[in-house]
Amino acid sequence: MIDIPGLPEPDAGPVFDLALLVHVAAGLTGVLAGLVAMLARKGGRWHITAGRVFLGGVVALFGSMVVMVVIRWPATVHLAVLGGIALAAVLLGWHNRRRGESDGVHIAWMGLAYVAMLTAFYVDNGPHLPVWERLPGWSFWILPAAIGAPITVWAIRRHRPPPSTGAGL
Template identity: 50%
Template sequence: MDEINVFGLLIPNAGPLFFAALVAHVIAGMTCVACGAVAGFSRKGSGRHLRFGRIYLWGLIVVFTTMTIMAAIRWRENAHLFAVGSVALVTGLLGYANRRRSQIVHLSGMGASYVALLTGFYVDNGPHLPVWNLLPNWAFWTLPSMVGLPIILRAISHRRAAALRARH
């Protein structure tokens, strides 16, 4: 398949539907990265956390929808990204659904969703990014988890400690 040059980036020339989905995907993905970080580091229950968390989830739905379109058009090249995107969406929805029932499940689900989102980005784009292009392929699959998992576990530990203090 041939490629087109868009602002110096080589994009698969897979037709106008693919290109439109890609543009929406990039915008939604950037929104998710920014809003997910703001929600994750905001005080839980605050207006900021709720607002940015909802924007993250809606952005994630757009990322998944556009990724599904692109994967359907180029399945052989993108099937693995469909799997990663499915993990991101399912864990995000699980986390959102448990926002009132279980703070631990909420935190774990939303955190895992964010890690999966970044994993998909780096697996697809890492080989083309400065500095990242020097890393082996396995790094794109593992580094987001190696950074994200300790942050998630630390947040869970703090949440449990706060819950124990509140009981006594």
């Protein structure tokens, strides 16, 4: 069994333990890479590289989540839903950039992926974390979006193209 201080983990066998190890590594990678991508100059080398690592982290997170959800079904079906949302959002955000479409749509999808990833973490682990343990259960579902949504909206507004001057009409 993997022992993560402060977080109870079920003794579900070596397959679960291996999936959990991959899951923790992928989660940390995704959170850090997502943060670097958010803070780096858009379109620059750091942003692109961190974005690719974020994509890989979310894909690995989803794969390891599937293994753990199957082992602990049906108690963890809500985590499967959040993982599906994170995976779909990161793939849609990546697809949007690959097609050269709107920065705002790309930012919205990637923001949703990040928020869904953090929501799953807090829903599953929040009741066992210092300070978070004092919060009501509903807050683990709401707080990541309540914090992430305004930041995402701000980022979309900040990176929106300048209005056209109307020349050529």
